[in-house]
Amino acid sequence: MNTQRPIGALRALAVFAIGLVMLIVSSLAAAAQGRPDTFADLVDQVSGAVVNITTNTTVAASAPGPNRGNPLEDFFEEFRDRNNQGRPERPSRRGSALGSGFVISEDGYIVTNNHVIENADEILIEFFSGEELPAELVGTDPNTDIALLKVDSAKPLPFVPFGDSDVMRTGDWVMAMGNPLGQGFSVSAGIVSARERELQGAYDDYIQTDAAINRGNSGGPLFNLDGEVIGVNTAILSPNGGSIGIGFAMSSNVVTNVVDQLQEFGETRRGxxxxxxxxxxxxxxxxxxxxxxxxxxxxxxxxxxxxxxxxxxxxxxxxxxxxxxxxxxxxxxxxxxxxxxxxxxxxxxxxxxxxxxxxxxxxxxxAEAAVPASAQQPSQPSSVELMGMTVSDLTDELRAQLGLDTDASGLVVADIDPDSSAYTKGLRAGDLIEEAGQVRVETIRQLEDRLAEAREAGQKSFLLLIRRGGDPRFVALALDDE
CATH class of the missing domain: 2.30.42.10 (PDZ domain)
Structure with missing residues (x-):
């Protein structure tokens, strides 16, 4: 009896089935990771919740207008100043600025940047439908440049949810929407260029993107492909003020925490x-x-x-x-x-x-802190050279010069060799050495003894606690340096 043909057929069928499954999986992966054919559906989904923001501010006569940096504005400012010489000071005038934002709840809470509405006397919200409503300021957080506004509407407003910025990966597609250069509702798309960027603040967690962001986009949303806000467009890096493909959006996981506190308390309450x-x-x-x-x-x-x-x-x-x-x-x-x-x-x-x-x-x-200063009669310090530094006793005169409290103790770096390891590690003349080898030192002899003990113990590095301008810092120096 011939059994080869059925077995061969079954084997071929199995290979075909496996190949078909692999093709389907590959196609699904490509669809999930590939560039979308269009962003139009996403725009239709979220556009109703994105808003333009116009602010009015009373500007002092001598202050620059809201369009400072504009050549025409600068020219007319100079012209007015020349022609008003010797005349009474001009009265205050009104200025306006433009920005973006987005609605996060049907009852009218709106998120934007603090710098968009800072010092504004009036805030006007324009919706995608063309409707305009005045807004009230709920609260701001300058540390993250986030502000929360509120409008009163007779009907529920379209809104967008926040997404999880932590799951975004470098290379994921994103879409920005806002009011660039006062041109009205505008869309740009790009990818996540990098994550966890830090610009200036202690709480910075920016998403970097190459989606076009310009002046006026500030406060607008950065969307993922599900229509969730994963960042608030805040800043650009540019030599000319226009987009060069380096924009920054504060990540949603920072923003949501701030917004929750502003909504509940009208202010932030950080631990x-x-x-x-x-x-x-x-x-x-x-x-x-x-x-x-x-x-x-x-x-x-x-x-x-x-x-x-x-x-x-x-x-x-x-x-x-x-x-x-x-x-x-x-x-x-x-x-x-x-x-x-x-x-x-x-x-x-x-x-x-x-x-x-x-x-x-x-x-x-x-939390507040203050460091008082004092001045006493001068005295003559003694000093020694070690590890590339000239170290002196702390006198009352040096306490006064360094702005230290009367009970401050330690040794002063009077001079330092620019080629030394100590200089490379950031020590500078005027630094106060409070501890050496994890023990407080007040005399040069104590410092020399701690240094000798560390060498005898076979330590490779020597730990110093220094203070500069009231701020302490630990520095580890290699013990083979003299």
Missing amino acids: WLGVRIQDVDPELAEALGLESANGALVTDVPDGPAKEAGILPRDVIVTFDGTDIENTRELVRTVGNAPVDKAVRVIVFRDGEEQTLLVTLGRREE
């Missing part, structure tokens, strides 16, 4: 730990006994929640409220997003082991 910190580099990690250069090194603990909980200088914060801390930026953002008055567990690395402390957070906006 406050009350420490001064710096990043841990490999040399600091070796000096402190850490296995890796992670965490946030505490340089100072003023009065506040951290001090009350027992956090000390030289502690390395490695975990905050269950979140592993890689660097200072992550700690600042994590603490800032935590609720005020919340009790959180903080794990610190101290003296070769981890300790868990319970900290009840304060409110950052209420």
Whole structure:
């Protein structure tokens, strides 16, 4: 009996089926990852929630107009100034500015940039339908450049939801919509060029995109392909003021937290730990006994929640409220997003082991600090040269020159060799050395003794705590430098 033909047929059928499945999977993947054929459907879906914003502001006579930087505006300003010489000061005038925004709820809450509405006397919202409504300011957050507005409408308004910016990947398609250069509703598309960009603020988490963003796009939404807002268009990098394909949108996961607080309180209420910190580099990690250069090194603990909980200088914060801390930026953002008055567990690395402390957070906006200065009679310091530095005793005269408190102690860097490791690590003349080898030093002899002990112990690096302008910082110097 011949069985070869049926077996061969079955085998061929199986190969065909597998090939068909692979083709379908490949096609679906290509459809999911490829460029969309059109953005028109997405525009139809979200356009009703995107708004133009016009503001009116009373401008002082001597102040530049809202279109400062425009050659014609500058020319007429100069012309008016020349012709008003010797005359009474011109009265205040009205100025206007344009920006973008988007509706986030059917009852009329609108998100935009703080710089779009800053100092505005009147805010007018224009919808895609052409309807115009006045808006009231609910609250602003200059730290993230976010503002929340509210309009009263007789009917429910179309709105757009926020998406999860953390799931966006470099290379994903995005679409920007807004009011560039006062041209009205306009759409541009591009990709996510990069994530987690930091510009200036402590809470920065920008999505970089090559979608065209120009003046007037500020405050407008950056959409994913599902019509969700994953960023608020805020800034561009440009030598000429126009789009060159480098735009920045504040990520939605930062914006939503700010908006929730503005909506509930009319202001932000960020958590406050009350420490001064710096990043841990490999040399600091070796000096402190850490296995890796992670965490946030505490340089100072003023009065506040951290001090009350027992956090000390030289502690390395490695975990905050269950979140592993890689660097200072992550700690600042994590603490800032935590609720005020919340009790959180903080794990610190101290003296070769981890300790868990319970900290009840304060409110950052209420935290204030002041450093008084004093002046006393001058005295003659003694000094010594070591590790590329000239180190002097701290005198009353030096305390006055450096603006230090009367009870400040330590040693002063009087001079420094520009070719030394200390200079490379950022030490400068005028820095105050408070600790050496994790022990406070007040005399040159104490510093020399700590240095000798470190060499005898075979240490490769030597840890200094310095203070400059009231801000402390740890520096690890290689011990082979003299």
